[in-house]
Amino acid sequence: MQALLSYLMGIGTKLVNFLTRKRNIGLGIAAVGVGIIAIVGAGSFTLEFHQFFGVIEAFKFSNEGGLSDFLSTLCAYFGLLIIAIGVSMAYSDWRNERKERERKRVVVVELRGLVDTSDHPLLEAVPESLVGQRRSLLLDVRQKLSSNPPQVAQVLDEIYLMPRFLRSIREENARGDVQVVAGGIMQVPLLFFTGVVLEDEGNILVMEWDRINSRWGELAEADSGDRFAITGLENVQPGGEVVVAVSASYVASLPDIEKAFPGVPLVHLRHPKALPNQLWYAGENAALQNQFLQTLGQLEGLKVSMVHLILAAPASICINFGRRYDPHNMPPLRCYQWQRAEENPYPWAVEMPSAPEQPGKYVQHFLPEFDATK
Structure with missing residues (x-):
């Protein structure tokens, strides 16, 4: 049933993209001109050419369906004029779009830490609505993390270091001409940290x-109404x-949390x-x-000394939550990696x-009874 729903959702997304695709006004106008000529020639008609020194100077439509030769020819000229205008506009749009595509950049940030997605790279899944030359920033760290x-x-x-690569592209182009697309399958703390470092990089899909x-897949422009x-x-x-x-994609293990953070x-x-x-x-x-942001704001009001964050959520939530975290106005935060069925369920964070100029810090986490510092 779940597979069927996902398939139908994919079909629905493609249908919406088709219905909301960018129309070419020029081709639409040219089609009107073709329609006028087709209507004029709905009955049997003849086309007469007048030549001068072997060059066509003029032509005349003769419609046996009822319109006079003068009106038929006038409508034909009008239809051809509309076709010419439409083709000219279509060519102008194509030329402008080509210039825009050459000017703009779409930087695709893909993170691979758990699953090999090389058969379906994010670069090839970027929506066609995003105009610009594609630039790939692939971070494959599966070997290091395994x-x-x-x-x-x-x-x-x-x-x-990823923002440096993005800034080098921005230096060559106007900020508004660079669109960042991000996605990945990686350990939750690293996805959250990615969101933190990408926060200053403008609009991110x-x-x-x-x-x-x-x-x-791209998130659908809708709202189920469900909230935390x-x-x-x-x-x-x-x-x-x-x-x-x-608890977003599954319910966080409360017994594991109590085991790792007793009394907190x-x-x-x-x-x-x-x-x-x-x-x-x-x-x-x-x-x-927004709910996550408001929660951290309330905790900042209580001046908590440390937030131990346990995220059971998909990548889009992890990255976007990281983008919303502001170290200047929110409590210190550690995001933890969960290891199912391990003696220590949260071994590192x-x-x-x-501050923006500082890198993230890898922290090993020990169960209280094994923590030598206590």
Whole structure:
């Protein structure tokens, strides 16, 4: 059933894109001219040419359907004039679009940390509505993250350098001529950190990986109306630490959270339909971002010393939540990696930088009974 719904959603998206595609006004005008000539010649007609020194000077339509030769010829001239105007406009639009495509850039940031998506690169899934030359920024760190121990610190350095590549492109082009498209399948803390470092890079289109159909997709311009149910804010102590758990694509493991952070107050943002491959609405995504932002704002008002963030969410949520995090106006934050069925369910985290010029920090997390520092 889920596969059928995803398939129908893909068909619906293509239909909407077709119906809302950019029309060529010039070709439409030319079609009107063709229609006029077709109407004039609906009956049997003849076409007479008058030549002078072998060159066609004029021609005349003769319509046996009722219109006089003069009116038939006049309508034919009018139709040809409209066709000429339409073709001229179509050519002008094509030339302008070509110049725009040559001037603009679409930078595609793809993150590979868990799944090999080389058969379906994000670069090839960029919507045709985004005009401009494609530039790929691929970060494939699967080998580094699969090593034991994972080389998270090196990956953080690579993510931290991504804005330099983007700025080098912006230096060659006007800021408004560069569109960034981002997406990836990577460990949650790294996706969140990617959102943090990309926040200053202007307008960003975040695309999602469809796990059922194994393809990239754009969030639909709609809103399901579903929102987080937020609980636990009343238990937060001013100046203390807090765990913020976000259950979006599945419900975060509360026993694992209690095991890793015993006695730490929990604020839970739970989606009413916390299931995989469900959050495909841009309006809903934006509303959830706002709820997350407001929650961090309330915690800042309580002057909490550290937010331990547990994200059970798809990549688009992780990246966009990272983009909304402001280290200047929000509490210090660490985003944790969950390891299912491990003795230590949250073995490491990424501590977000307190200033833009600082990289993220790899932090190993130990269970309280094994933490030698206590």
